[in-house]
Amino acid sequence: MTEPLLKITGLTKAYGALLACDGVDLDIRRGEVHAVIGPNGAGKTTLIGQVAGELRPDSGQVGFAGRDITRLPVPARSILGLARSFQITSVFPRFSALDNVALAVQAHAGSGFGFWADARRETALREPALACLERVGLAGRARVPARTLAHGEQRQLELAMALATGPRLVLLDEPTAGMGREDSARMVDLLAGLKGEIAMLLVEHDMDAVFALADRISVMVGGRVIATGAPDEVRANAQVRRAYLGEDEAAPC
Amino acid sequence: MTPRQAILFGGLAFALALPVLAGALGLDYAVGIATRILILALAGIGLNLILGYGGMVSFGHAAFFGLGAYVVAILSHHETMSEPLMTWPFEIGGTDAAILAWPAAMLACALAALVMGAISLRTGGLYFIMITLAFAQMLFFFFVSLEAYGGDDGLSLFARSSAGPLDLHDPAQFYFLVLVFVLLALLATARLANARFGLALQGIRDNERRMRALGFATTRTKLAAFVISGAIVGLAGALMANHTEFVNPSFLSWQRSGEILVIVVLGGMGTALGPLIGAAVFFVLEEVLSQWTQHWMIIFGPILVLAVLFAKQGLWGFIESKLDRHD
Amino acid sequence: MLLLEQVLNGLQLGVMLFLLAAGLTLVLGIMNLVNLAHGSLYMVGAFIAASAAQWTDSFLLGLLIALPATALVGIAVEIIALRQLYDRDHLDQVLATFGLILFFNEAVAMIWGPRALFIDPPSWLSGAVEILPGAPYPAFRLAILAVGLAVAGFLYWLVARTRLGMLIRAGASNREMVGALGVDIKRLYTLVFGLGAMLAALAGVMAGPIYAVEAGMGEQILIPAFVVVVIGGIGSIRGALVGAILVGTADTLGRAFLPGIFGAIMGPAAASGVGAALASMAIYILMAAVLVWRPRGLFPAHG
Numbered sequence: 080m081t082e083p084l085l086k087i088t089g090l091t092k093a094y095g096a097l098l099a100c101d102g103v104d105l106d107i108r109r110g111e112v113h114a115v116i117g118p119n120g121a122g123k124t125t126l127i128g129q130v131a132g133e134l135r136p137d138s139g140q141v142g143f144a145g146r147d148i149t150r151l152p153v154p155a156r157s158i159l160g161l162a163r164s165f166q167i168t169s170v171f172p173r174f175s176a177l178d179n180v181a182l183a184v185q186a187h188a189g190s191g192f193g194f195w196a197d198a199r200r201e202t203a204l205r206e207p208a209l210a211c212l213e214r215v216g217l218a219g220r221a222r223v224p225a226r227t228l229a230h231g232e233q234r235q236l237e238l239a240m241a242l243a244t245g246p247r248l249v250l251l252d253e254p255t256a257g258m259g260r261e262d263s264a265r266m267v268d269l270l271a272g273l274k275g276e277i278a279m280l281l282v283e284h285d286m287d288a289v290f291a292l293a294d295r296i297s298v299m300v301g302g303r304v305i306a307t308g309a310p311d312e313v314r315a316n317a318q319v320r321r322a323y324l325g326e327d328e329a330a331p332c
Numbered sequence: 333m334t335p336r337q338a339i340l341f342g343g344l345a346f347a348l349a350l351p352v353l354a355g356a357l358g359l360d361y362a363v364g365i366a367t368r369i370l371i372l373a374l375a376g377i378g379l380n381l382i383l384g385y386g387g388m389v390s391f392g393h394a395a396f397f398g399l400g401a402y403v404v405a406i407l408s409h410h411e412t413m414s415e416p417l418m419t420w421p422f423e424i425g426g427t428d429a430a431i432l433a434w435p436a437a438m439l440a441c442a443l444a445a446l447v448m449g450a451i452s453l454r455t456g457g458l459y460f461i462m463i464t465l466a467f468a469q470m471l472f473f474f475f476v477s478l479e480a481y482g483g484d485d486g487l488s489l490f491a492r493s494s495a496g497p498l499d500l501h502d503p504a505q506f507y508f509l510v511l512v513f514v515l516l517a518l519l520a521t522a523r524l525a526n527a528r529f530g531l532a533l534q535g536i537r538d539n540e541r542r543m544r545a546l547g548f549a550t551t552r553t554k555l556a557a558f559v560i561s562g563a564i565v566g567l568a569g570a571l572m573a574n575h576t577e578f579v580n581p582s583f584l585s586w587q588r589s590g591e592i593l594v595i596v597v598l599g600g601m602g603t604a605l606g607p608l609i610g611a612a613v614f615f616v617l618e619e620v621l622s623q624w625t626q627h628w629m630i631i632f633g634p635i636l637v638l639a640v641l642f643a644k645q646g647l648w649g650f651i652e653s654k655l656d657r658h659d
Numbered sequence: 660m661l662l663l664e665q666v667l668n669g670l671q672l673g674v675m676l677f678l679l680a681a682g683l684t685l686v687l688g689i690m691n692l693v694n695l696a697h698g699s700l701y702m703v704g705a706f707i708a709a710s711a712a713q714w715t716d717s718f719l720l721g722l723l724i725a726l727p728a729t730a731l732v733g734i735a736v737e738i739i740a741l742r743q744l745y746d747r748d749h750l751d752q753v754l755a756t757f758g759l760i761l762f763f764n765e766a767v768a769m770i771w772g773p774r775a776l777f778i779d780p781p782s783w784l785s786g787a788v789e790i791l792p793g794a795p796y797p798a799f800r801l802a803i804l805a806v807g808l809a810v811a812g813f814l815y816w817l818v819a820r821t822r823l824g825m826l827i828r829a830g831a832s833n834r835e836m837v838g839a840l841g842v843d844i845k846r847l848y849t850l851v852f853g854l855g856a857m858l859a860a861l862a863g864v865m866a867g868p869i870y871a872v873e874a875g876m877g878e879q880i881l882i883p884a885f886v887v888v889v890i891g892g893i894g895s896i897r898g899a900l901v902g903a904i905l906v907g908t909a910d911t912l913g914r915a916f917l918p919g920i921f922g923a924i925m926g927p928a929a930a931s932g933v934g935a936a937l938a939s940m941a942i943y944i945l946m947a948a949v950l951v952w953r954p955r956g957l958f959p960a961h962g
Contacts, residue, residue, distance in 0.1 A: 131545065157547030169542045171535055182535050185528055186547035192556065193528030194520075201528075244547055389750045451947055455954045458693060458749055462889045463950060466943045469882055473939035479932050586882065590757045597754055627769050633762030640755040641743050 082145060084109045084248055084278050085130070090139035092125055099125040101302035102139070107248065107278050112270075114281040114289045117299035123282045124166070126299070127250050130280065131163045132156045144247065158187065162246035164237045166253050172226035176217055176236050179225050180208035183243035211239040215269055231262030238269060248278040255285050267291050290314075298322070336655050347511055351504035363503045364575075369615050370510045371571045376595040376607025377517045378564030383593070384602030385530060386557050387537030391461045392448070392468030393592050396441040396562040398584030400569025402475060403437040405487045405579045412490040430493035430500070430574075437570035438563040444471075445562025449555045456540075465586060472584040486580025493574055500574060510571055514608065517564060522604040533557055534602075565592070598639060600646025609648045664796060665915045666908065671800045673907025674807025678862035679884035680891070680899040681814055682855025688894020689827060690848055692741060693749050695756040697859055697884070698877025699763035700736075704729040704860025705872045706767055709776040712867075718781040722864050726857050733856025737849055745848070760878065768874040778867030803865050810858065811900050818896055827851065883910070886946045892956030901957060906942045913941035 083106035090103040099122040107113045115123050128134035130141055132153040141149045148156055171179050181204045185191065188203060198204060212218045215235040220228060225236060234254060241249050254270065255263040267288050270279065274292070283289050289296065290310050297307040300322045306313055313319055333341075347366075354362040375397055382388040410417045410426025417424045427433055452463040481487045492500040500506045524530040535543045536550050543550050573579050582588065591614070599610025617635070621628035645653065683697050704725050711728075712721030740759060744752050779785070780799040787795035818824035826847055829840075862880075863872075870876065887906050891898025918934030925933070937944075949957065 133541070152549075153544040154547050154549045157545060163545050165542070165545075169539050171538045171542070173534070173538065174531075178531070182531060182543075183546045185532070186543075191528055191532050191548065191553060194530075195523050195527055197523075197526045198528045198531050199526055240546065383750075389753065391753060451951060455950060458687070458893065459889060459950070459954070459956075461693070461749060461753060462885050463946070465882065466886055466889075466946055470940045470943035473943075474936050477932065477936040477939055586878070590754075593750075593754060594757070597750070627765045629761040630765040630769065633758040633760070633765065636758030636761070637740055637755045640747075640751050640758070644751070 081109070083107055084111075084144060085280065086140075086142035087126075087130070088140045088142070090126070090129055090141065091137050092122075092129060092134060093137055098302045100129065100136070100139075103299075103302070103304055105297055105304060105307070107280055109247075110275045110278050111294045112274055112279045112281060112292050114283060114293035114296045115299055116283065116286075116289055116296060121299040122302040123299055124252065125302075127163070127252050127280070127282060131161070131250055154186075157244055160245065160247035161250070162241040162244045162248070163250035164234075164241050164252060164254060166256060168230065168233045168237060170225040170228075170233050170236050170240070172224070174225055175222050176212060176225055176228065176232075176239075177205065177208055177221040179236055180211050180239050180243045181205055183240040184208050184211075187244050208243060211243045212236075214242060214272075215239040216265075231258055231265070234258065234262070234266060235269065238266075242273075242277075246277055248280065249273075251279055251281045251283070253283055254281070255283065255288055263288065334655075336652075339651075339655075351507060360503070363507050365615070365619075367503070367507045367510050367575055368572075369611050370507075370514045370608075371568050371575060372592075372595060372615065373608040373611035374510070374514050374517055374571065375565045375568035375592050376599065376611055377514070377521060378561045378568060379592050380596045380601065380607050381521065381524070381533075381561045381564070382554075382557050383596055384600075384606065385525065385537060386533045386554060388453075388554065388558065389461050389593075390464040390558075390561075391586070391589050391593065392464030392466070393561070393565050394584050394586065394588035395448070395468035395471045396445060396565035397569040397572065397588060397592070398475065398579070398581070399444055399471060400437040400441050400566030401573035401579040401583050402481070402487075402569075403440045403566075404433045404493065404570045404573040405489055406481055407433045407436065408489050408491070408493070409481065409487060428491060428493050430495040433493055434567060434570045438566045441566025441569070442559050442563040445559045446555070448562075449558035453551055453554050453558065465589070468584060468586060468589055472581050472586075475581045475584060482580070484581065486578060486582075489573060489577040489579075492577060506574070510575075513567065513571070518604055518608070525604065529553070529556070537602075594636060597644075598646055600649035600652070603646070603648045603652060606646055606648040609651075610646065613647060661915075663791065663794060665912055667790075667796060667800065667804070668915075669908030669911035670904065671803050671807075671907070672911055673904040674804055674811075675862050675866060676880065676884050676887050676907055677807060677811060677900055677903035678858045678865075679880060680887040680903050681810075681896055682858045683884055684888045684891065684894055684896065684899045685827065685851055686855050687888065689851055690745055692745060693752045693756065694741065695753060695881065696736065696759035696763060697855065698879075698881030699760055700729055700733050700856045700859040700877075701863040701866070701880060702767060702872075702874070702877035703732055703763065704856075704863035705778070705867050705876065706771055706776070706863075707860075708864040708867055709778050709872050710771070712778055718779065718784075718868075721778065722861075725860050725864050729860030729863075730853040730857040733859075734849055734853045737852040741852070742845075742848075763877070764874045771874075773874070775871035775873035776867075778864070778872065780868040799868055803869075806861070806865065810861070814896055823850070883942060886942050888956075890946055890949045890956055892958040895956070895958040898956055898958035905945065909945050910938075910942050913938035917941070 085107040087103055087105040090100050092100040103126060115126065117123055125134060129136050132151060136149065140147055143159060143161055148159065171182065184204045184207050185198065209218060209221060212221055215238050217232060217235050217239060220232060225233065228236060255266050258266065263285065270292055281292060293310055295307060296310055296313040297304050298313060298319045305322060306316045306319050350366055351363050354360055379390065379393045382390060407417065407426045408428045411428045417426055448464065448467045452460050452467065455463065476484050498505050498509060500509065532548055532553050536553060540550050569583065595610040595614050596607050598613055599608065600606030617632060618628065621631050643650065679697060679701060683694065686692050686694050707728050708721040708725035711724040712718050715721060736759065740755065744755055784799045784802050786798050788798045788801055790796045818827055826842055883906055887899055887902040890905060891902030917938040921934035
């Protein structure tokens with residue numbers, strides 16, 4: 080077995096007395112969709128924050144593509160091929176959809192210090208951006224200001240921006256949050272289309288989406304990973320049923 | 333011709349004809365006033381780069397205005413006194429040549445902005461406002477206690493800078509030179525707004541966290557913008573020193589920082605022409621109100637409050653929104 | 660002896676700064692409002708006290724009139740102008756309160772004229788006290804110190820032990836929750852603002868016998884008070900106290916001793932200039948140093 084793409088070892092982060100992440104170990108293989116599930120407050124968002132580089136772990140390591148990136152700042156991680164989407168939609172509202180994606184392309188294409196030439200006429204930025212929009216089915220909305228897009232479209236745009244950075248791994252923080260059934264299904268289809276090509280770390284509450292997409296699932300409770308395995312194994316795991324899925328049945332979210 | 337182009341060409345024609353018009357109408361002092369407005373506008377253009385496009389609220393940009401002015405005045409002082417500025421490790425004399433003194437002013441401001449930005453950009457929001465203010469205060473007190481260059485009383489220029497074939501003592505010639513700088517700065521801002529650097533800057537203004545996640549080393553971009561902004565405001569200061577032929581620490585006062593902020597916001601943040609409109613309106617308001625009462629601030633203060641509360645897009649922003657509906 | 664005197668002067672300046680910074684930091688921490696016009700309340704308090712003390716021929720009566728009067732001015736400003744600004748960004752707040760400063764400075768100049776006023780300290784505090792044998796120190800300055808420390812103690816009690824303090828602390832960290840508790844946020848804000856105005860006025864009145872009472876006096880102390888808030892950490896009363904003492908002593912000791920020290924090292928002529936320059940920049944250098952070390956101040960209130 081080759082080395083995993085993302086290797087998290089002993090990751091620990093405390094807020095005062097609260098251990099949000101307590102010695103988390105997690106591997107993501109190349110091209111794998113790995114879902115992390117767990118009740119609210121289990122530490123999933125803290126985990127994503129540390130992998131993305133916005134939070135500094137108290138101890139433990141994050142390795143990516145054979146490199147220790149524990150102390151690497153956020154932008155450098157993106158350059159290495161680690162992209163993320165945000166839980167709260169965060170597109171650039173005044174820019175058009177195409178501008179949004181072109182900005183993502185620009186971050187990975189040459190110097191950001193162009194002071195004179197019109198970046199909106201650079202085919203080297205616009206063409207790949209348009210291709211990414213096409214991929215998420217937004218090509219027809221390229222010229223529309225991002226703030227006027229529907230919520231579901233904005234989430235698709237987010238995904239297009241993540242894709243435009245040419246990632247090897249995408250961190251997806253609740254990609255279907257706040258979506259209706261239809262939008263949600265479209266997003267799951269989109270993500271399914273990327274399977275195998277790009278590895279994904281998926282944090283999601285929608286169990287249908289999780290079981291439709293994930294190659295493996297890790298269950299987090301109270302800052303610890305209590306189980307990792309294929310969807311069927313996890314579904315069958317007694318500890319998981321007790322700690323999480325049972326609760327899920329009682330109070331579906 | 334669209335209404336927007338009509339406004340631009342009309343404004344430009346008016347600016348070009350102004351010295352002749354003023355002469356014909358016997359309003360010679362108008363050239364001086366227009367020069368002053370243009371210089372303040374240039375300072376506003378400099379601040380607008382980081383405030384309007386970058387979302388960085390600097391409350392200390394008077395520091396660059398004053399520093400630029402002082403560099404010109406000090407170099408000229410040494411030239412007049414024929415004392416070298418420094419003798420070690422090599423001798424540097426004073427100068428009153430614009431071609432040397434003004435770039436020196438910009439360079440000094442760029443360096444100051446580099447230091448100030450490197451420290452203040454580590455923080456954000458309110459801390460940033462306060463640190464920029466504090467840095468400006470620091471420089472203010474530095475020049476207050478700099479007895480060799482007049483301290484509190486300031487420093488008079490023996491003469492305006494010499495600029496090759498131009499005679500800067502001629503109001504019209506000085507006016508046109510300042511106009512050229514302002515036009516260049518406007519053009520550069522307009523280009524920048526759509527260039528890679530400008531787009532990145534606007535992205536940072538709207539959502540810095542997202543920009544970092546996309547792979548932008550945002551601090552570097554912000555610092556570069558801060559340095560450029562400081563250098564432009566420094567040039568404005570250098571021009572103002574020439575205009576008034578006098579500098580004192582009030583060039584760096586925090587009220588001056590507030591004025592430059594007001595100019596940018598009144599005119600319309602993040603629009604290329606905003607600072608020019610803002611400077612003109614600010615100056616005209618000051619003139620009109622102070623004709624009426626010496627206590628004009630008592631009216632201007634509430635006007636400012638109302639403008640902030642109800643006219644956030646600024647004047648040019650307002651005009652543009654009307655034009656966009658038209659186009 | 661000189662050192663002791665200067666340390667006391669520094670503490671006394673620190674206490675004055677604390678009175679302003681406490682109000683600033685509360686308003687910032689709870690309402691998230693940058694109020695540049697806080698210095699104007701200090702100035703208004705000083706002017707009202709100067710007039711009232713003249714009419715009544717009593718410093719104490721002047722003080723007793725100035726405190727509630729300034730609190731009322733503050734509350735009026737809050738209701739008329741600042742209330743509209745709570746949901747705005749910091750830039751709007753800075754600009755609007757900058758406008759308020761212009762207004763207040765001009766209003767004061769119109770009402771009281773352009774000349775500076777002085778307030779006489781009460782006669783029983785006008786002498787000097789021998790703090791150590793052979794070291795007299797003005798009684799009034801000692802009184803300032805005592806009052807300031809008493810206020811610090813009172814604020815600590817208020818914030819740590821009372822229901823109002825509980826709401827203030829809760830408001831600083833979680834606005835929605837306080838609203839959810841059924842507390843009238845608007846009234847809480849107005850109350851806190853009035854309290855801040857009163858503290859500013861107290862500082863202004865006590866400044867009267869020491870500094871000149873004149874238009875623009877507010878900004879001379881406002882900016883150092885902001886330095887205090889930034890050093891201490893926004894929203895933290897404890898930070899304001901520590902920051903104020905640091906800034907007060909650094910400024911006073913710097914001005915007293917730096918020119919001499921540099922004179923001794925570098926020769927008097929050039930060096931006293933450097934020393935004086937450094938002394939007047941000392942608090943800003945202190946702030947920069949603190950922020951390089953801790954970008955959110957010494958006692959950050961928000962996580």
